[in-house]
Amino acid sequence: QSALTQPASVSGSPGQSITISCTGTSSDVGAYNFVSWYQQHPGKAPKLLIYEVSNRPSGVSNRFSGSKSGNTASLTISGLQAEDEADYYCSSYTSTNTRVFGGGTKLTVL
């Protein structure tokens, strides 16, 4: 149950787009479309942004989008806003009936 691999940090200026990658294996990300993404502001509970690779729950801005290719999933945030500064986590279902999270990525809006 090794954690999925995410970059420790990414940054971008307001209005720009950024992409956060999430690399797993053929036993998790590569095997299932059960990849989800979460946003967490300091001291707060995580919030679901994307489920099943590319679906947005109601109420989540369409500036957030998800995709997957092989063993790597990606979260793209377009039109960066100051409020997007937060930690982002990916998660995947695994072949052993467990879930695994990525190590998290800190997004800084310059």
Added chain:
Amino acid sequence: QVQLVESGGGVVQPGGSLRLSCAASGFIFRNYGMNWVRQAPGKGLEWLAFIHYDGRIKYYADSVKGRSTISRDNSKNTVYLQMNSLRVEDTAVYYCAKGNRITATGPYDAFDIWGQGTMVTVSS
């Protein structure tokens, strides 16, 4: 509104036990799988356990398997996490989280509702 409220955290000595509770409201609790996720101070999220909507199926992360038991009481809209043989490295904020698929049979669904978390500190 849809809500999860955890309780039961606190300070416990290494080797001790604790039972966490998570009370749900605002949705049909008995229809959804439930999970526990923790976050050590300054660290990332770690999934711990899943329980099927009617309690028949349970899955655990290796880090807590054999030391923890997830259970639920659908008559009380509550899910529990019993933790035994606690270690210093179990110190974390513990969240319960609702799966987003009705009658999911495994932890393959996303977590659409989270509680505010309850802090567990394992220290002598």
